[in-house]
Amino acid sequence: MPNSRPRPRRGARSGAGAAGRDELVSRSLRSAEHCLSAQDFGTAYAHYLLVLSLAPELKDDVKETFQYTLFRWAEELDALSRTQDLLGCYEQALELFPDDEVICNSMGEHLFRMGFRDEAAGYFHKAVKLNPDFNDAKENFYRVANWLVERWHFIMLNDTKRNTIYNAAIQNAVCLGSKSVLDIGAGTGILSMFAKKAGAHSVYACELSKTMYELACDVVAANKMEAGIKLLHMKSFDIEIPKHIPERVSLVVTETVDAGLFGEGIVESLIHAWEHLLLQPKTRGENGNCEKYGKVIPASAVIFGMAVECAEIRRHHRVGTKDVAGICLPANVKFQSPACSSVDTEETVEPYTTEKMSRVPGGYLALTECFEIMTVDFNNLQELKSLATKKPDKIGIPVVKEGILDAVVVWFVLQLDDERSLSTSPSEETCWEQAIYPVHDLADYWIKPGDHVMMEVSCQDCYLRIQNISVFGSECEVDAGKNFTKDKDLLSLGSEAELCSALANLQTSKPDAVEQTCILESTEIALLNNNLYHEGFKMAMRKVLSSLAPEKLCQAMDTHCQNNEMSCGSTENVSEESIPEPFYVLDVSEGFSILPIIAGTLGQVKPYSSVEKDQHRITLDLISEANHFPKETLEFWLRHVEDESAVLQRPKSDKLWSIIILDVIEPSGLIQQEIMEKAAISRFGSPIFERNLHRSFVTLGST
Numbered sequence: 001m002p003n004s005r006p007r008p009r010r011g012a013r014s015g016a017g018a019a020g021r022d023e024l025v026s027r028s029l030r031s032a033e034h035c036l037s038a039q040d041f042g043t044a045y046a047h048y049l050l051v052l053s054l055a056p057e058l059k060d061d062v063k064e065t066f067q068y069t070l071f072r073w074a075e076e077l078d079a080l081s082r083t084q085d086l087l088g089c090y091e092q093a094l095e096l097f098p099d100d101e102v103i104c105n106s107m108g109e110h111l112f113r114m115g116f117r118d119e120a121a122g123y124f125h126k127a128v129k130l131n132p133d134f135n136d137a138k139e140n141f142y143r144v145a146n147w148l149v150e151r152w153h154f155i156m157l158n159d160t161k162r163n164t165i166y167n168a169a170i171q172n173a174v175c176l177g178s179k180s181v182l183d184i185g186a187g188t189g190i191l192s193m194f195a196k197k198a199g200a201h202s203v204y205a206c207e208l209s210k211t212m213y214e215l216a217c218d219v220v221a222a223n224k225m226e227a228g229i230k231l232l233h234m235k236s237f238d239i240e241i242p243k244h245i246p247e248r249v250s251l252v253v254t255e256t257v258d259a260g261l262f263g264e265g266i267v268e269s270l271i272h273a274w275e276h277l278l279l280q281p282k283t284r285g286e287n288g289n290c291e292k293y294g295k296v297i298p299a300s301a302v303i304f305g306m307a308v309e310c311a312e313i314r315r316h317h318r319v320g321t322k323d324v325a326g327i328c329l330p331a332n333v334k335f336q337s338p339a340c341s342s343v344d345t346e347e348t349v350e351p352y353t354t355e356k357m358s359r360v361p362g363g364y365l366a367l368t369e370c371f372e373i374m375t376v377d378f379n380n381l382q383e384l385k386s387l388a389t390k391k392p393d394k395i396g397i398p399v400v401k402e403g404i405l406d407a408v409v410v411w412f413v414l415q416l417d418d419e420r421s422l423s424t425s426p427s428e429e430t431c432w433e434q435a436i437y438p439v440h441d442l443a444d445y446w447i448k449p450g451d452h453v454m455m456e457v458s459c460q461d462c463y464l465r466i467q468n469i470s471v472f473g474s475e476c477e478v479d480a481g482k483n484f485t486k487d488k489d490l491l492s493l494g495s496e497a498e499l500c501s502a503l504a505n506l507q508t509s510k511p512d513a514v515e516q517t518c519i520l521e522s523t524e525i526a527l528l529n530n531n532l533y534h535e536g537f538k539m540a541m542r543k544v545l546s547s548l549a550p551e552k553l554c555q556a557m558d559t560h561c562q563n564n565e566m567s568c569g570s571t572e573n574v575s576e577e578s579i580p581e582p583f584y585v586l587d588v589s590e591g592f593s594i595l596p597i598i599a600g601t602l603g604q605v606k607p608y609s610s611v612e613k614d615q616h617r618i619t620l621d622l623i624s625e626a627n628h629f630p631k632e633t634l635e636f637w638l639r640h641v642e643d644e645s646a647v648l649q650r651p652k653s654d655k656l657w658s659i660i661i662l663d664v665i666e667p668s669g670l671i672q673q674e675i676m677e678k679a680a681i682s683r684f685g686s687p688i689f690e691r692n693l694h695r696s697f698v699t700l701g702s703t
Contacts, residue, residue: 025055029062032069041073045089052096059096066093067102074110086110101130105137112144118210120144125214145211156255157188159431162422167194169297169416170253174198177290178251182206182277184236184269185256189216189229195253196228204245206232236269239277248279250290253297259354259424260435260464261301261412267376267384268462270296274381281379296378300415303373303464304425307453309403310364313355315529316522317407317438325534325598330626333619334517337525340440351465353522354433357409357426367405367447368397370425373457374464392456392465396472402448408455408466410435437466447471518619524592537661538598544659545583545602582606584656589663592616597624599659600633608635 035044077086090107108123127137181195186205207213213233256264278294319335411424424432452472585599596607
């Protein structure tokens with residue numbers, strides 16, 4: 001019968017269970033030690049997990065050995081790209097040792113390498129809090145903070161004038177009765193602390209960035225205001241009443257403005273605030289306690305602009321050459337910077353770049369007087385709503401000085417209240433830069449007094465947009481997109497080289513030619529304008545190829561010239577045996593580069609490009625075609641970027657790269673590690689060029 005078997009006494013069964021547990025723990029410890037000696041870290045880790053789950057009282061005894069096992073096993077998982085398993089192991093470890101700063105720091109290091117910088121910062125921060133003297137964690141936290149905390153935060157905090165004026169405006173508003181305050185985009189929480197110090201009863205602050213939110217918590221606590229300021233880690237759009245704040249507030253303070261005023265979403269956030277978070281505004285002529293009404297600091301803004309000539313802006317946003325180290329840039333290829341192309345793309349791209357015009361290299365020349373572009377009242381909900389739907393305003397500005405029209409520079413005056421304002425003009429020393437709208441696609445950029453610079457201004461997709469810039473002169477109108485006639489092009493040329501280049505362009509600009517717009521970063525455009533850079537590479541490559549096989553190079557260059565002469569005829573009778581083995585040249589420079597095409601002019605060279613973007617490959621193909629290169633001359637690696645197997649390899653198993661071109665030094669002087677790794681993947685044994693962007697020489701190294 002099922003119930004006839006005698007049951008052991010509870011005490012006896014407990015004693016037997018304890019003995020069995022102790023035996024299992026002892027065996028698992030021995031097995032873990034054996035696996036460690038055999039460097040089987042995964043199995044050792046599993047045994048330690050069992051030991052600690054059965055005998056948590058042994059934590060202190062096995063802590064160091066457990067940490068060592070965890071870290072070695074994590075290294076193996078990382079090498080095998082078993083990311084989920086790695087993170088799972090650390091989560092298990094932190095359940096067992098939640099206050100272990102060493103494990104927290106190690107977890108942060110893995111997350112940082114994986115690109116999860118916000119999460120890594122959280123673990124580094126926790127490690128530092130657990131042990132303020134843990135130097136490794138402190139260094140890691142400072143390092144990740146450099147990634148996550150934008151540098152402009154430091155510039156803003158050091159802007160004494162800005163801080164003083166904001167403080168005075170907030171203090172005035174609170175004294176007039178605005179006792180409940182919401183700080184949108186709190187950053188470090190400085191505006192919230194101004195409000196609390198001024199005497200506000202209720203202060204709320206929202207910040208989306210986890211790093212900045214945690215930093216604000218520390219700053220507020222350090223100032224002993226944590227009891228009076230409620231910090232929310234969320235967007236203002238997600239704040240609900242009464243879930244997050246008990247009722248509507250009487251004052252919103254914010255500094256979510258960028259160089260173009262609207263780029264950080266101040267219009268959208270204030271529309272939402274007026275509809276859901278703020279008390280109704282005081283109507284004109286209405287009296288009463290300010291605590292019953294809503295208001296915003298800043299109250300309004302006026303946007304100004306000025307047309308300028310600036311060689312530095314031109315160099316970074318307009319390709320000003322048709323010939324680069326002997327390579328013709330065809331007329332059917334148009335290069336643009338992201339700021340110039342944002343209007344034509346489906347993505348929401350910032351339609352301007354930024355510069356501190358008072359410090360721009362080479363300075364600038366104002367071609368017009370400053371002019372008013374737009375005003376906006378942040379305390380008027382209907383006006384804020386109409387900004388996005390309003391048709392573009394057309395503006396015409398008279399030219400006061402002759403020069404080259406390179407850009408429209410934009411700044412604003414932020415009116416905090418009736419008495420206090422901040423200006424971001426080029427003449428002011430402020431934390432803000434100016435917004436730069438580069439001018440492009442004009443037939444002639446030279447303007448003079450009597451001309452008018454025409455433009456359309458609007459606020460679309462959260463950005464101030466200045467579009468369709470053109471020049472209206474007393475004689476004729478020069479619109480964006482129009483070109484000179486061929487005769488005028490030829491008459492404007494000043495040298496024989498320019499004449500040859502123009503003729504080549506005319507020959508390649510056939511009615512049915514493929515038009516290609518290539519979007520380049522401003523640094524890539526500046527590099528394309530640097531002829532000395534490309535001539536230096538060309539000279540160095542020629543020198544190395546000559547040293548590798550002088551006779552072969554001469555023979556190859558003769559063959560290359562013959563092929564160019566025969567490009568219009570048949571080459572079927574050319575014997576393969578008469579064609580020498582080519583030199584293999586690989587360019588692993590970052591971004592767009594015409595160096596492989598330049599290499600192709602040096603004789604019997606088979607150049608390879610490692611560009612990743614389709615538009616870059618199409619552009620290089622069109623440039624090759626315009627320079628009469630056979631279609632198969634230039635090859636591309638990484639055609640399928642998503643394909644993990646698309647790695648750089650030698651062209652043939654028995655061949656070496658003759659040259660590997662590297663452009664690895666950033667303007668700051670740092671070496672780009674990714675490019676070095678890219679070159680290493682392409683295998684060893686080939687000469688490598690390194691180009692220092694701030695020096696006039698090319699050095700030759702060896703892999």
